[in-house]
Amino acid sequence: MLIWFLPLFLLFLMIGLPVFFGLLAAPGLLLWLNGQERDITLLYRNVYNGMDSFPLMAIPFFMLAGELMNRGGITLRLVEFAQALMGHFRGGLAHVNILSSMLFAGLSGSAVADTSALGSMLIPAMEKQGYTRRFAAAITAASSVIGPIIPPSGIMIIYAYVMGESVAALFLAGIVPGILVGVGLMGVVKLMADKYDFPVASAKTTWGQRGQASLKAFFPLMTPVIILGGILAGVFTPTEAAAVAVAYALIIGFFVMRTLKVSDLPDILGRAGITSAVVLLLVGAAMAFKTVVSLSYAPQIMADFMLSLSENPLILLLLINLLLFVVGMFLDAGPAIIILGPILGPIFVDLGVDPIHFAIIMSVNLTVGLATPPMGLVLFVASSVSGERVERIAKAILPFLAVEILVIFLITYFPAISMTIPRLTGFAQ
Amino acid sequence: QEYTLRATANSNENDEDYDGLVVFKNYVESASNGAIAVELFIGTQLCSNGAECLQGVADGSIDIYISTSGGASGIFPYVQVLDLPYLMADDRIAEAVLAGDFTRKVREMALEDSGGMIRLMTIGNTGGWRNFANTQRRIAAPSDMEGLKIRTVVADLPQELVRVLGAAPTPIPWPELFTSLQTGVVEGSKNGITDIMGMKFPDAGLQYLTLDGHAYMGALWWMNNERFLSMPEDLRRVVVDGFYALQQATFASPKRKSIPAYEEFVAGGGDLYVPTPEEKAAFKEAAAPVFDWFKANVGRGEEVFNALNEAVAEAEAEVNAARDADLN
Amino acid sequence: MGALLAVLAPFRIVNEALFKVGRGLGVICVAAMVVAILIQVFFRYVLNNALPWPDEAARFAMLWMTGLMAPTAFRRGGFVAIDMVVRLLPVRLGALLSLFLLFVMLLVLVIAAQIGWSEVTGFGGRFATASLYLPTNLSFTEWFRVPRSWMMASLLVGIIMMISANIELILRAVISLLGGAENLPEIPGTETIGAE
Ligand code: NA
Numbered sequence: 001m002l003i004w005f006l007p008l009f010l011l012f013l014m015i016g017l018p019v020f021f022g023l024l025a026a027p028g029l030l031l032w033l034n035g036q037e038r039d040i041t042l043l044y045r046n047v048y049n050g051m052d053s054f055p056l057m058a059i060p061f062f063m064l065a066g067e068l069m070n071r072g073g074i075t076l077r078l079v080e081f082a083q084a085l086m087g088h089f090r091g092g093l094a095h096v097n098i099l100s101s102m103l104f105a106g107l108s109g110s111a112v113a114d115t116s117a118l119g120s121m122l123i124p125a126m127e128k129q130g131y132t133r134r135f136a137a138a139i140t141a142a143s144s145v146i147g148p149i150i151p152p153s154g155i156m157i158i159y160a161y162v163m164g165e166s167v168a169a170l171f172l173a174g175i176v177p178g179i180l181v182g183v184g185l186m187g188v189v190k191l192m193a194d195k196y197d198f199p200v201a202s203a204k205t206t207w208g209q210r211g212q213a214s215l216k217a218f219f220p221l222m223t224p225v226i227i228l229g230g231i232l233a234g235v236f237t238p239t240e241a242a243a244v245a246v247a248y249a250l251i252i253g254f255f256v257m258r259t260l261k262v263s264d265l266p267d268i269l270g271r272a273g274i275t276s277a278v279v280l281l282l283v284g285a286a287m288a289f290k291t292v293v294s295l296s297y298a299p300q301i302m303a304d305f306m307l308s309l310s311e312n313p314l315i316l317l318l319l320i321n322l323l324l325f326v327v328g329m330f331l332d333a334g335p336a337i338i339i340l341g342p343i344l345g346p347i348f349v350d351l352g353v354d355p356i357h358f359a360i361i362m363s364v365n366l367t368v369g370l371a372t373p374p375m376g377l378v379l380f381v382a383s384s385v386s387g388e389r390v391e392r393i394a395k396a397i398l399p400f401l402a403v404e405i406l407v408i409f410l411i412t413y414f415p416a417i418s419m420t421i422p423r424l425t426g427f428a429q
Numbered sequence: 430q431e432y433t434l435r436a437t438a439n440s441n442e443n444d445e446d447y448d449g450l451v452v453f454k455n456y457v458e459s460a461s462n463g464a465i466a467v468e469l470f471i472g473t474q475l476c477s478n479g480a481e482c483l484q485g486v487a488d489g490s491i492d493i494y495i496s497t498s499g500g501a502s503g504i505f506p507y508v509q510v511l512d513l514p515y516l517m518a519d520d521r522i523a524e525a526v527l528a529g530d531f532t533r534k535v536r537e538m539a540l541e542d543s544g545g546m547i548r549l550m551t552i553g554n555t556g557g558w559r560n561f562a563n564t565q566r567r568i569a570a571p572s573d574m575e576g577l578k579i580r581t582v583v584a585d586l587p588q589e590l591v592r593v594l595g596a597a598p599t600p601i602p603w604p605e606l607f608t609s610l611q612t613g614v615v616e617g618s619k620n621g622i623t624d625i626m627g628m629k630f631p632d633a634g635l636q637y638l639t640l641d642g643h644a645y646m647g648a649l650w651w652m653n654n655e656r657f658l659s660m661p662e663d664l665r666r667v668v669v670d671g672f673y674a675l676q677q678a679t680f681a682s683p684k685r686k687s688i689p690a691y692e693e694f695v696a697g698g699g700d701l702y703v704p705t706p707e708e709k710a711a712f713k714e715a716a717a718p719v720f721d722w723f724k725a726n727v728g729r730g731e732e733v734f735n736a737l738n739e740a741v742a743e744a745e746a747e748v749n750a751a752r753d754a755d756l757n
Numbered sequence: 758m759g760a761l762l763a764v765l766a767p768f769r770i771v772n773e774a775l776f777k778v779g780r781g782l783g784v785i786c787v788a789a790m791v792v793a794i795l796i797q798v799f800f801r802y803v804l805n806n807a808l809p810w811p812d813e814a815a816r817f818a819m820l821w822m823t824g825l826m827a828p829t830a831f832r833r834g835g836f837v838a839i840d841m842v843v844r845l846l847p848v849r850l851g852a853l854l855s856l857f858l859l860f861v862m863l864l865v866l867v868i869a870a871q872i873g874w875s876e877v878t879g880f881g882g883r884f885a886t887a888s889l890y891l892p893t894n895l896s897f898t899e900w901f902r903v904p905r906s907w908m909m910a911s912l913l914v915g916i917i918m919m920i921s922a923n924i925e926l927i928l929r930a931v932i933s934l935l936g937g938a939e940n941l942p943e944i945p946g947t948e949t950i951g952a953e
Pocket residue numbers: 104105106107108109110146147148149150151152153
C-alpha cells in the first residue's frame with residue numbers, strides 16, 4: 001500500500017508540483033492514508049536533519065566562491081584564455097565554449113552557474129558570428145554538465161554525504177571523466193564544423209598573446225590547485241577547502257584584480273545564499289523521502305527485482321545506466337542520488353563494483369540528466385539566458401548528448417578512467 | 430500479534446548492535462508467542478544521530494533505539510560518565526557494574542529528565558573499549574601524546590580528555606577520517622579495534638595502537654516509556670528478559686569480533702602495545718583532572734560519578750571474591 | 758477584482774519587507790559560516806589548536822540561512838518544477854491547475870508548520886547543542902548553553918514565511934484566473950535557481 005507513494009510522486013511531478021513539495025506531499029499522503037500519522041512527524045524531522053550537516057556546507061561555499069569569481073571578472077579571463085588557445089580553429093567559439101566550461105569547472109561545483117555565467121557571455125558572441133541561437137544555447141548547456149564532473153562538485157558532495165564516501169576520493173575520480181566529456185564534445189564540434197563550415201573566431205594568436213592570456217588567467221586557474229592540493233596535502237577537509245576557496249576568491253577579487261567592491265558583497269552573498277538555501281531544502285526533502293522509501297521496503301523489492309534480471313554486473317550496469325538516464329530526465333541529480341544511491345549502491349558493491357567507481361557512474365549519468373528534457377535544470381537556464389525555447393535547445397543538444405552517453409559507457413566499462421587518479425594518490429584501493 | 434516494536438540502530442549489520450537486536454527479536458517474538466513483533470531498521474533510514482533518534486523515541490515514532498553515550502549526552506549529559514577514563518578495570522568489572530543497580534540509577538535519572546518519556550532498558554557494549562591509536566609513534570606514557578592531533582567527536586568531554594593528556598583534540602566527521610589520517614589533518618583517533626579495521630584506517634597510516642582501554646564503549650538501549658508501560662506485565666517481563674539476552678549478546682560479540690581485527694592489524698605491520706599496570710596508572714593519574722572537570726561541568730555529574738564509583742567498588746569486591754573462590 | 762487586489766496589497770507589502778529583512782539576516786549568516794570555518798582552519802593548521810565550536814556554529818548559521826532565504830526563492834518561483842502540462846493546457850485550465858498546485862503546497866506547509874512547532878517546543882528542542890555557549894553577563898563569567906531548539910526554529914520560521922508567500926501567490930493566481938493578470942505588480946528578481 002505504502003509503495004504507491006512512488007507513482008503518486010511521479011504524478012505530482014508531471015503535473016507541475018515543485019520537486020520539494022512532491023517529495024513531501026506524496027509520502028505524506030500515503031502515510032496518512034495508511035494510518036501512520038506518527039511517521040509524518042518523522043518525515044518533517046528528516047527534512048531538518050537532512051540539512052543539518054557539516055559536509056553539505058561545502059555546497060554554499062563553492063556557490064559563493066563561483067559567484068565571487070564570476071562577479072570579479074574571472075569568467076571573462078577564462079574565456080579569453082580559452083580563446084587564445086582555441087579561437088583560431090574552425091568552429092572556434094564552440095570550442096572556446098567547451099574549454100571555458102572545463103576551466104570554469106575547476107572553480108565551480110555547479111552546472112547551472114556554468115550555464116548562466118558562460119551562456120550570458122558566449123551565446124550572444126556566438127550568434128554575432130553566425131551560429132544559430134539554438135546551437136549556441138545547446139553547446140553551452142551540453143558543456144556545462146562538465147561543471148559538476150570536474151571537481152569541485154556539488155553533486156559529488158551530496159553523493160559522499162548520503163553514502164558515507166570520501167569527498168576527496170570522488171573529486172579525484174571525476175577529473176578524467178570530466179576531461180573526457182570535454183574532449184568528446186570537441187570531437188562532435190569538429191565533425192560538425194567541417195560539415196557545416198562553422199566560422200573561425202579569431203586569427204591565430206601569437207605565443208606572446210597566449211602567454212599574456214595565461215598570465216591573466218593564472219590566479220583563477222590556481223583555484224582548483226589550491227582546493228585539491230589543500231585536500232591532498234592534508235591541510236583541510238573538503239568543507240574547509242571550500243571556505244578557503246571563498247577566501248581566495250575574495251583576495252584575488254579585492255587585492256589582485258581589484259575588480260570587486262565591498263558594496264558588491266551583500267548582493268553576491270545574497271545570491272549564493274538563496275541558491276544554496278533551495279538546494280539544501282531539496283536535499284532535506286529528499287532525505288525525508290528516503291526515510292519513507294525504507295519504511296516501504298522498496299530497497300529490498302528493488303534489489304530482488306534487479307538480481308532476478310541478471311547477476312552479471314556488466315549487464316546490470318547497462319540496465320542501471322538506462323534506469324538512471326530515465327530518472328535523470330525527470331528528477332534533479334541531487335534528489336535522484338539521495339533516493340537511489342542507498343538503494344542501488346549496495347547492490348553493486350556486493351557484486352564487486354568499487355564504491356568510488358559506482359559513485360562516478362551514477363554522478364556522471366545523473367549530471368548529464370541535467371541537460372535532458374523535460375526536467376533539465378541546465379536547459380531551463382540556457383533557455384532563460386539565450387531567449388531560445390527549451391524544446392528547440394533540446395533538439396539541438398541531441399548530438400552532444402549522444403557523445404555524453406558514449407562517455408558514460410566508457411566510464412562504466414573501463415573503471416581505470418575514473419579509478420586511476422584516486423588509486424595513485426591512495427584515496428581508493 | 431498485538432504489539433509491533435520498531436527498533437533502530439545507526440550502525441550496520443556487521444555491528445554488535447545488530448547481533449544484540451537479532452537476539453532480542455528472536456527471544457521476544459518466540460517468548461511472547463507471537464504477541465510481540467519486532468521490526469529492525471539498521472542504519473540511518475529513520476534517523477541518523479542521538480538527538481534525532483531519541484526525539485523519535487520520545488514521541489513514539491521509534492520504539493527502541495541504541496545510542497552511544499555521546500549520542501545521548503545532548504539531553505542526558507551524565508551518561509558520559511561511561512567515557513571517563515580508567516574507572517572500570519576490565520570487561521568482567523564493567524559487565525558486573527552494568528548488570529546491576531547502576532543501570533537502574535541512570536534509568537531513573539533519564540526518566541526524570543525526559544518527563545517520563547524515555548526509558549533506559551539496559552546498557553550493553555558496542556565495539557569493546559576505546560584505545561588511542563595514531564600514525565606517528567608508539568604511546569607508552571602520557572608524555573608520548575604531547576602535540577598529537579587526535580580526532581574526537583564534537584563533544585566537550587572527549588576533547589577535554591585529549592587535552593589534559595597533552596594532545597590536540599580535532600573534530601572531524603567520521604566519513605572524512607580516513608582521508609584526514611592519510612593526509613595528516615589528524616594523527617590519531619580514539620576508537621575500538623573493529624571500527625579501526627572496518628574503516629581500513631591502517632591503510633591510512635594508523636599503525637600504532639596502545640591498548641590503554643580508556644573508555645568502555647557502552648551501548649545505551651532506550652525505549653519509549655509509555656509504549657513499554659502500555660503492555661501487560663507478562664509481556665513487559667518478556668521484553669525485559671529480551672533486553673537481558675541482548676545485553677549478554679553485546680557483551681560477548683565484540684570479544685569474538687575483535688580477535689580477527691587485532692590479528693589483521695598486526696599482520697598488516699601494526700604496532701600493538703599493551704601498557705604495563707604502572708604505565709596504565711600513569712595514564713590514570715594524568716587524566717585525573719577530567720574527573721574534576723566532569724563533576725563541575727556536567728549536569729548531575731557528581732551524582733552519577735559517585736553512583737558509578739560505588740558500583741565499581743561493589744563489583745570489584747564481588748568479582749574478586751568470586752575469582753578467589755575459583756582459584757582453588 | 759478590486760477587492761482581491763486590495764486583499765493582495767497588504768500581503769505583498771508585508772512579504773516584500775519581511776523577506777528583505779530575511780535576506781539581510783541570511784547574508785549575515787553566509788558571512789558567519791565562512792568566517793567560522795576560516796577560524797577553524799586557522800586555529801587548527803596555523804596554531805595547532807582546534808576549537809570545539811566552529812563546526813556547530815557554522816551549521817547553526819547554515820540552517821538559518823536556509824530558513825531565512827529559501828522563502829524568497831519560493832516567492833520568486835525559484836523552486837524547480839516541470840511546467841510542461843500547465844503550459845500545454847488551455848490558458849484557463851492551466852491557471853486552475855496552478856491554483857490547485859498552490860493549494861497542495863499550502864497544505865504541506867501548514868502541516869509542516871504544526872509539526873515544526875511541536876518539534877521546536879517539544880523534547881527534541883530541549884537537547885543542548887554540543888559546543889555553543891552564550892555569556893549571560895557582561896563579565897563573561899556565566900555561560901548559558903544554547904539549546905537545540907534555537908537551531909530547529911530556523912526551519913519553522915522558513916515555513917511560516919513560505920506560508921505567507923504562498924497566500925500571496927494564491928491571491929495572484931486567483932486574480933490572474935479572473936483575467937486581472939495585467940493589474941498584478943511584478944515580483945522582482947524572478948529567475949531559475951539551482952546549484953547542481
Ligand atoms: Na566543478
